[in-house]
Amino acid sequence: MGYLFKVPPFHAPARDLPMSQMLQIHDQLREMILSLDLGPGERLTERWLESRFEGSRTPIRAALVRLEGEELVRRDGRNWIVAPIDLGELEALAEFRIPLETTAVRLACARASEADIAGVEEMLDACQSGAPREEWHRVGTDFHVEIARLSGNPFIVKAIAGAMTRLSRARWLEVWTEPSREQAWREHRRILGFIKAKDPDSAAREAADHITDTRDRLLRSLNEDRRGLRARGFAVIGLR
Amino acid sequence: MGYLFKVPPFHAPARDLPMSQMLQIHDQLREMILSLDLGPGERLTERWLESRFEGSRTPIRAALVRLEGEELVRRDGRNWIVAPIDLGELEALAEFRIPLETTAVRLACARASEADIAGVEEMLDACQSGAPREEWHRVGTDFHVEIARLSGNPFIVKAIAGAMTRLSRARWLEVWTEPSREQAWREHRRILGFIKAKDPDSAAREAADHITDTRDRLLRSLNEDRRGLRARGFAVIGLR
DNA sequence: CGGTCTTTCTTGGGATACCGAAATGGGATA
């Protein structure tokens, strides 16, 4: 905070949670990064964050260290920057997701309760054609995490959640057409349908195809719009 | 540091790397945790760490936040504790590793160069029967990470490295017999052999079997020695 | 006018001051 005209040491009025300020700042900053509110590659100074979040450097640095662990923020020399988007990761990410998600749906077939499955169905239902883009984006991410959750394996859940986070910003850059949205929606439905029907092989095949399709759609869209991306000034690297 | 008889503000003599103290503390603390130098569940006070590492709370807190991200340290209310060992994770961990490592060895068959494979072979060779226990422990972990590296997929590498870290402490608790050591060694050899021979199916089968075997060996040993574990006072939970 | 040296400013890394809450530890009391 400012060093002049400063009100004498004012200590926070004791929130109920530990490190509450740090957690708040972490969440907000995370959201700003994932929503592209802060551009990939953008420099973050602790002092700017201080004024932006009206907290002192201590909780801000803690939040930055934490975000560094999530690879949403990175060091550039001794500076902090928002992690750039590396579109070269997209293939590796799909390659990583396929074995995990096929395993997840297989396990889900064996373990998921009717109620759990119904919960995911509801989530899909809640996002109809007219829904705003944010909604589609969120559900498109959460679906995969929720499916992973049906597997009952926390390591799979965490890995998938991490992968979807890494994918999130690239997905914002995609130019979404109505047909592609529709296709994704149908594929999600189909995967869930096979889980409900306890058909692990079909579910796994469908999941793998979906990941591949999505990757291709994304890469195609980004390649076509490459000029647009640069124009928007994003530090986007790695697209071959 | 102490509040009495304190030498006036002494500022660190400028290391070359940014946040060097934090990184040093992080590494040392990490090592102490993984080697069971600090018992699972043990309370860590920032002030104790201060004197232990002769640094101030700032870098120590950064190291703790970072370790929290690796789940080696955790909050308990507003205290810090060394993450307990949860032996209930062992099954889920194996379930997680199998699809990833089978994928890794398949990819390795397609992508690994002779030189890379030779590097891993050397690592195995360097650890002969007479080697100290630490050596076996390290190689037993690193082998899997190095195999993952042969896949060329950084996400797989990171996931496997994380899984092996999570497994590391449980492996220290295992009572290692000469035959089991031998078996693990043979299995590692075999996996690498199939990769060298570009036989993905056999490599994948072998890798999956190895993970299963290792899990069973570990669970059996821990079950038999459960009394011993408690006697040693470890905060070990989750063994059914 | 361009290049270079110097001064200044800014930033991150680290140390410490201070607060409130929780833990601790005696004694006093029933």
Added chain:
DNA sequence: TATCCCATTTCGGTATCCCAAGAAAGACCG
């Protein structure tokens, strides 16, 4: 003696302060 209460300490959370290094901005010289 068991229990409760309050003084004291300890601890984590936060704010601020100090330092060194490097970047930016001038100042100076050829």
